[in-house]
Amino acid sequence: MKVIIRNPKRRELELQGSRRVDTLIKELDLNPEQVLVIRDDDLLTRDLWIKDHETVEIVTAISGGT
């Protein structure tokens, strides 16, 4: 699957095999309280599976300075 991490620095990863959203977040060492996983303009809950051929984007919500 293709994973596009949109921010803070845009990068793209290719991962082998299908996996659940929560597994992907854990593998990438992200805090589930800070990220959203997007597939085809919709958000994915942590129990959903991402198939090997699919592309997902990850947005980090945390920002600094107020």
Place this chain on the structure above:
Amino acid sequence: MRCRKCKAQASIELRRHHAAFCKPHYLEFFDRQVERAIRRHKMFVPDDRILVGVSGGKDSLTLWDYLLRHDYQPTGLHIHLGIGDYSDNSYQRTLAFAQQRDAPLITVDLAQSYGMAVPELSNALRRVPCSGCGLSKRYILNKEAYDRDFTVVAMGHNLDDEAATLLGNVLHWEVGSLARQSPALPANGDKLIKRVKPLYTVTEREVAANAILRGIDYVEEECPNSVGARSILYKNSLDQIEAQSPGSKHGFMSTFLDRIRPLMEESQEDFDLRDCRLCGQSTTGEICAFCRMWQQAREKAAQPKRQPSRRRQTKTPA
């Protein structure tokens, strides 16, 4: 995971609410949270003239969008800070948002109006950029609101922003700041305009989800000066706790507002406000903090730059 209301496939899970929602029901839920905060703190009514501080990020655009959809009378105020591409992108997103919705927008260019952008201001003061930037934003928002007869200033601070500020204030026992930390600060005299934060009960992730699902095109790029900022350290620390114990951030904030802040407020002495000798805005001293800072910056910028000292080369006797 299924939506709590309609049992359709959920788009987002909110562990702190023990709930998941599909897109339409999430957007409905989000609006209800904001509406509740506005009503609870009597932030404003439809007749108020609201000036919204708009950076071009998800929080301020989400707030502006909410106010426009609910028939309030918001005008956006964008401050161009002059922080390279980041500021240009932020302005472009803000302008596009305003044009798409035919919403009134005021833009203040810091360098044009005051003589220096944030990087030059920071260099002149020899201080980190965030201190001068924050003070300038707060001052300009209030001044523009006063000069243009707005009745309330609204800002997009969310629960994470407020909880991180609270943690910072508690770690350093900033009693004065704690007493003033509130989602709704009333007007003080005729020159300090009422200041409200309608998003203070929704998390940063919830705001981002709202923005994405509503198709709000916001700046995802971070301010380059925020790298290593304390606020991010505090947010990360709080989110580590939140991941293990959902609802902690909300509990931290709401307990402070309900039980602790009233005690601190009582212990605060009343300050006499007077007009700043230079700009006429309200202050407790003779010259307000904003004018003092800019005075210092201009003086330092006008000083000739010191040449790096050269070591005198002395010949040692053989």
